[in-house]
Amino acid sequence: MPGNLYNNCSNLPATPTRLERLLRERELRKYSKCLNDCEAELPSSTQDCFSPDLETSTCLFNDEELLETVSASRSLNDDGERLDFRTSKQRLLVVANRLPVSAVRHGEDSWQLEMSVGGLVTALLGVKEFDTRWIGWAGVNVPDEIGQKALAKALDEKRCIPVFLDEEVVHQYYNGYCNNILWPLFHYIGLPQEDRLATTRSFQSQFDGYKKANQLFADVVNEHYEEGDVVWCHDYHLMFLPKCLKERNKKMKVGWFLHTPFPSSEIHRMLPSRLELLRSVLAADLVGFHTYDYARHFVSACTRILGLEGTPEGVEDQGKLTRIAAFPVGIDSERFIKALELPEVQDHMKVLKQRFAGRKVMLGVDRLDMIKGIPQKILAFEKFLEENPNWHNKVVLLQIAVPTRTDVPEYQKLTSQVHEIVGRINGRFGSLTAVPIHHLVCLYLIICFHI
Template sequence: MESSQGNSISQNNLDELLMQSTSAIPTSRVERLLRERELRRSTRYSHSNEESKDSNGDADMSISINDLYVPDGERGNREEDFFEGNASVKNLMDGYETQGARVPKQRLLVVANRLPVSAIRKSEDSWVLEISVGGLVSALLGINEFEARWIGWAGVNVPDEVGQRSLTKALAEKRCIPVFLDEETVHQYYNGYCNNILWPLFHYLGLPQEDRLATTRSFQSQFAAYKKANQMFADVVNEHYRDGDVVWCHDYHLMFLPKCLKEYNNKMKVGWFLHTPFPSSEIHRTLPSRSELLRSVLAADLVGFHTYDYARHFVSACTRILGLEGTPDGVEDQGKLTRVAAFPIGIDSDRFVQALELSQVKDHIKELKERFAGRKVMLGVDRLDMIKGIPQKILAFEKFLEENPIWRDKVVLVQIAVPTRTDVPECMYPHSHAKLY
């Protein structure tokens, strides 16, 4: 007998599960949820112990947030169990599997504020493209089982049609689709609302303390630009969307995008993933547009976070601020369920292993070994912004050497710091253009 996932289950095991599930009728909602969870566990256990598999040999590795919400007495190590085998893209693909095999090369539209390449204009119709630096780019380079298209801003203002056409053509070779934002929109949307309002708040830094009337006026204009920019992203997505595509929206820059996309096509598969912390409901409550942003995100089919705590904070904000019901699978609003889960991000490790074989990499490794010969090397790689704790790291290293003089001249700290948000003074260290050694 075949299960809905295409894995074999022996008749005896299935009969046993059915007998267990019907041995008693749950008398409460909590008991029913616990019974369903135990049934899923038993089913997964039967799958993992079955010797025979389908021809594709793939096991279902998706785990829902059911495994997160358990009674306090049973919580134990469930958080650690939850992180095993998660893949956010696989959860989005629930509606696109055939019996025994996945549809080959499913189209995936990745939508982020910035494209994975930066455009530099050389002439009226000539552009040079350089790979952008960032964690999102590094993480998504490992996705190769989908036919991916990346939609985002190229990081440059292109007001003329000739430049837009030529840049669109150049980006198409990289499977990228540009969203053209004018300078004022970028200033109000990206430098303003995204990095002056949302970014500090999501990192528990609070809203900017300025003159109240001036803050209110700037907030309103920045929020309007934020909604306008999100609508512009949605217009481009809708232009290139095909039936069956999965749209994957990224980060706090595009919290309005799921709602905009669903207004175009309610059947569109939409996921949204946050690459920063999501604050507790008490912190999120201080944001004037809190309810509107939450409801816009809830328009997505799946909402993802890095950790269990961030997912729990989001569900808590929806229940306490919007008055909605948090369920084991996510958040329910008038019969519409938005799944909420944690998906720890990773990198394409094979790329790093292969890079070790490059001659220029080998030469650089040799140079570093000669430079730091006989000393322990401590390496730090961080973005150069206030939340990364780089000054604290240097002070801690200084204190270590003061308290352990035997290690002086025997250990060295190498700090690699990548400048970020250079147009937003609030997010930068003073003199952050200087190199750290």
């Protein structure tokens, strides 16, 4: 983004020109020729390994590592002959609260895996330049060893590695600290103000559960980490993870990315554990945000709350620089375009066109979440119908609401509230043949894109 001081990661090289690539490939051939006692050249297939896509896709590579890869990839076989150069992808360990699949148990040692729905999953499906392993919680409690081994084996086929959390840890860490404290605060919703003493006690137990869960994630990462891997931590669920990883291995390359807004320093001050969380995130080598504003808020929190020095590249703490940058998240657009050509999608599109023929259709696709403003959207549509009676039976609002956190009381109340509003408006402006609002709490249209 132009003018973004926190988007100039010096580790991110500019996309090389064709001339630069040719010069680089020539140097690599010279280096390989030296390794082969000046007798052989690199095969042409080697050039694909050092394409611009691979070189610029991460800011954690450098020239020495590339040359070491060339050297390490050439070995001798049993007859003492030099083996051909084999291209290999960089290993990337994606660590997130949830795996991209949900597990359903069938029997003692049998599991069924289904595709998960979420923005993180959708965005990372487009990452194909790396040998990726995904580490996370499968969304189920598996207390027995037989079940854990069977689930780990089933997930291994999907290149996933499970983190096993018991019900108490999930309650304190996920339902408690993540969803009761961090999620509202990061969206500028204040902390609960009821019984201050009870809130403080509850907060401390939730924070302890949060740190325990992050340590369990760190244990799994360390178990599967290989030298040279890049560890990519995701979201507010794992703010404590970079510190846990760096304490075990300072040379580990760790990045952390936040998939929510980061609030201003004035709002972040409301968080009792603000100092510990900020320092834990700063243990990472690279910290990413969606926008420049979020990155600026984070740097401001570090300077005003921790007293550290902010630089155009990030935050410096006693000589250690943590790079801060803005990386807007995108999607694999080709996958969505191809989904439109599927027969089942085409058939469903025809049904929708027939059902809403002659009427304007307003489409909304949102998670059923407190910060998405679904009740406000529906009430605004009611206001439009009140002020424009000539649009009755000529416009329809098709609202797709993807359920989330169904076991949290606040979200259960939100679901009931939305259903009540929709029912009242449809009863007021609808008829026997048509209603103005179609509220669908389902995953069908989302799942179509994961076929």
